[in-house]
Amino acid sequence: MKKLDQDDMKRQNRSTVFQIIKQHQPISRAAIAKQTGMSPTTVSRIIAEFSDEGYVVDMEEQASAGRGRKSTLIRLREHSVLSVGVQIDREFGMLAIVDVQGNVMTSTSFAREPGEAAETTARRIGGKLTELVEGSGMDRCRLVGLGIGVPGIVNVEDGTVRLSVQLGWREVGLAGMITETTGLPVVVDNELKLKGLAEQLRGAAQGSSRTVLLGFGHGVGSALIRRGEIYRGATNSAGEIAHMMMNPQGMMCDCGNVGCLQTFITIPSLLSEARKMEPIDTFGELFEQWQSGKRWASFLLEQALVYMAMTVNNVVSMYNPDRVIVSGEMIDPYPEIYEALVDLCRTKYIWEPLRGTFSISRSDLARHGVLIGSGLVAQNVYFQLN
Template identity: 35%
Template sequence: MESVWLGIDVGGTNVVMALGDGDGNAFVKKRIPTLAADGPARVLKRIIDAVETMLEETGTSFSRLGGIGLGVPGLVDAERGVVRLAVNLNWRQVAVSEVFRSHFGVPVRVDNDVRSAALGEYQFGAGKGFRHFLCLTLGTGIGSGMFLDGRLYAGATGSAGEIGHMVVEREGFPCTCGNRGCLETIASGPSLVRFVRERITEGVPTSLDNGEPLTVERIGSAFDVQDALAQEAIRRAGKYLGFALANAVHLLNVERVIIGGGVSLLGDRLFGFVRSEFQRCVLKGVGDGVDIVPAALGDEAGVMGALALARQAAGLPLDSPATA
């Protein structure tokens, strides 16, 4: 009987999991809240319980499970399957791989969530056919994964890609990492909301000050009706992001930048400012021809990449379908 593969994308707000077939096609998905404040042990137990429910509901036996892949935010030692530090989850030295391997008895591979998303885009999305690209996710935090010369690059200690903690405003807002003015304090979802809320407190007039919950989606809708504060917030985030990407391209010389995550759903409202500032800052000859595009897989890039990680865990190659 053909094996199935389990991909799990752990986010600061939600956990998305999917069962996939031998070609990497997800045939069932499930989403649960992360509830990170409960601590890593309870979060992992909740994920395992949800996986067991999903297997039961689909009539899939444990014996068909060929491998598990997990994308987790933060600094991940992929070789040991340990999350060394995930500031948005408040995890330190969490042996994620061992927890799942001991429970399910199958090969497990854990990597940074954005490297997982980059892998998903490489296999199935906007990175397909490109050997050099940078993939960002803009959500609760900001991270990036990169393919260099056709290989997923993790760095000397698995820490490559922490673009969210690139300091872009030296005396800026405090970040969860302990520094100030990180890109994550300006262009992440919570930071956009915080900026608007602070400006409302300062007395800036806006249609967003109507008592309804403040979200990135609402800020985008207000942008569409020419709300000045919404436009200021998105313009500010886009400009700092474009500036950071110009610096990243100077260093990495990639041919494409892919942007996903919830904030990317602002679409051209955000991308217009990103591309304009990128072109203003990037060195001519280095930035020529660099596309900045939305993630083709949307917010499914992470879980699709986790499915690819599951196949890697079992020793299967990236570029060909798994076999039974």
């Protein structure tokens, strides 16, 4: 491990103090020193820097009963730090401007061609960001960075998308391209990891110290968030469960193995099976066929539900979380699917000793989760680097 030099220490201290103000504002210098274990002098120096940079303001607190002295509390200046959160998916992209609390100030979306080159998507993002900033009348100087969530495996160190089957990208230097079209420092990460982080900080998993987020949709994946930190593994691939082998006699997977999890439960694999029976285009149509009692649709969806419940059990056995959030295009719009999944988990598929050790819920943030997570991560990087 790299030894921390003095500059690293300063950056780390700034970031720590900023996080504490963000979480506990308004707060006194003394309380910050107490919580961080830093000396009052160090805390005062950092606050003075933040104040000069326009991030924090002092507010005077009335003396508490019995004491004559007034103490000064610090709070963040409203909208002093903003960032851009971006989500890139197969057929669309979304952008939002996010404040330090993770509130979405304004957002927009754009259509993209499946398989579109990264350079084209980067140009679209540059154009949309300019429209968004001009339309909202906010000061572009307040944007400290931009975070992007993509489906696939990402090298977070250099912002390269190593492989995204859904976007059709391999070894794409995305961060550099977006910096070129927006002029902002850029961080790139896997979308489920960012969504999980957002749910723990701002959504359905607030108060949880070990959150698992599962995504069921065009792909299948999971993310583990431990006390506000994304668990990454050695190459940021922790939680990539799509190619866990479930059945050696199963169907061929596009990765070259057989019986991978994704061959049982993703939207494309379910649709390709469904089309053997009827010419349907979307998962919504398959869902309607199930609801209307079509036998073939029941076989398909109920088998998928069993594999989803097995996935919850397998992931929970591996990570031992206190909270599980299930999300994605197969869950968010369909309460019936969510209820059926929870029922299978409760009655059958969760290993006995783990029952009752975690709670399960849907996502609170749904379509804004990735935007909020990517915006907040961009702010954290900014405070660690400056």
